[in-house]
Amino acid sequence: MSAIPQERRLVTAIPGPKSQELQARRLGAVAGGVGSVLPVFAARANGGIIEDVDGNRLIDFGSGIAVTSVGSSAEAVVRRASAQLAEFTHTCFMVTPYEGYVEVCERLAELTPGDHAKKSALFNSGAEAVENAVKIARAYTKRQAVVVFDHGYHGRTNLTMALTAKNMPYKNGFGPFAPEIYRVPVAYGYRWPTGAENAGAEASAQAIDMIVKQIGAENVAAIIIEPVLGEGGFIEPAKGFLPAISKFATDNGIVFVADEIQSGFCRTGQWFACEDENVVPDLITTAKGIAGGLPLAAVTGRAKMMDAPHSGGLGGTYGGNPVACAAALGAIETMKELDLNAKAKRIEEVMKARLTAIQEKYDIVGDIRGRGAMIAIELVKSGTKDPNPEATGALAKACHAEGLLVLTCGTYGNVLRFLPPLVIGEDLLNEGMDIIEAAFARV
Structure with a gap:
């Protein structure tokens, strides 16, 4: 090279x-x-x-x-992926597993916020990770409703289009969309009516009020948010917003999902953007920066939640492909070394x-x-x-x-x-x- x-x-x-x-x-x-x-x-x-x-x-x-x-x-990505490419390109982890998949899951448990017991499942794309986070949350809570936020973006599949706020170009003409998705305000400081200094407290109170009144907290399986909203305009929720929403989720048995697909892996100057306010999500979805350009995604979370779906309930032919896993280990090595x-x-x-x-x-x-x-x-x-x-x-x-x-x-x-x-x-x-x-x- x-x-x-x-x-x-x-x-x-x-x-x-x-x-x-x-x-x-x-x-x-x-x-x-x-x-x-x-x-x-x-x-x-x-x-x-x-x-x-x-x-x-x-x-x-x-x-x-x-x-x-x-x-x-990147040298480590090319070196590790090339070595794996020469050994084997695919077996399907659900048929005959391999060490690289396990090692990526071990690294994710170390790097993601929180010192609780964690497990991961690997997929191909960010949208797949978000879909599977919803599956895991529904299996764990036995509830159906999913709460998302204004200006949020979560992908282009049917469910993730429903979760995404912006119509054009992501949703226009592609409905009907998955049901039981509810959207609430986010603390967009620059455009908050009473000023950025009030946005965190006011937006979180509004969002929580809407969830309680319109859905019922006891019906919500998951609350999903990007700790820095990407496609919606790189919106950093005003200080206090994420901790308030996370606490509300914990208090009500709701799975709090941080979508770190764009903001994860050192992008914001921390391994994950939610660390900025010491928010520890129940589940975290990652993709994009994880594997130096090869298609890989993950859901990482509390072991008891990750184990909620029945055996065979999560997976996919290419999920955690061995070459992509090797690349991810090379990318993580590079992030640490440099x-x-x-x-x-x-x-x-x-x-x-x-x-x-x-x-x-x-x-x-x-x-x-x-x-x-x-x-x-x-x-x-x-x-x-x-x-x-x-x-x-x-x-x-x-x-x-x-x-x-x-x-x-x-x-x-x-x-x-x-x-x-x-x-x-x-x-x-x-x-x-x-x-x-x-x-x-x-x-």
């Missing part, structure tokens, strides 16, 4: 001629419902750089949506300082938020809090043209989000910020 020089390089317009040729082939062969942020076809990727088929090198502020936190071809929590905190320091300077110059930056290498800015119309998705789209486009990959998100489509690989060099990070600054000046 040859390392890619960690420097931005533009040799063609973005996208270049080879990418355009591939895009024409794609339009003939790939379903139109599968979109792409930027039709630049990757050839190699490493560290903080994606090299395309035309030889352009782009600075990566997306990490494949928070997946390649250790880089796109202290990626410290790296994430440093990325936050650099980015927030630069973004604050931008906010002082341009009043369309309504809010800067997030933790670690999970940072976002919410864009509004001048002098208001009205969402400004047009400016968001224009800024993203301007960054792409200059060889910086950025993503947008948010319920109103007005949030620019930054998810650089945790191994990105500080020079590249600052160069990316220069491009963002220049984009603001132009747009």
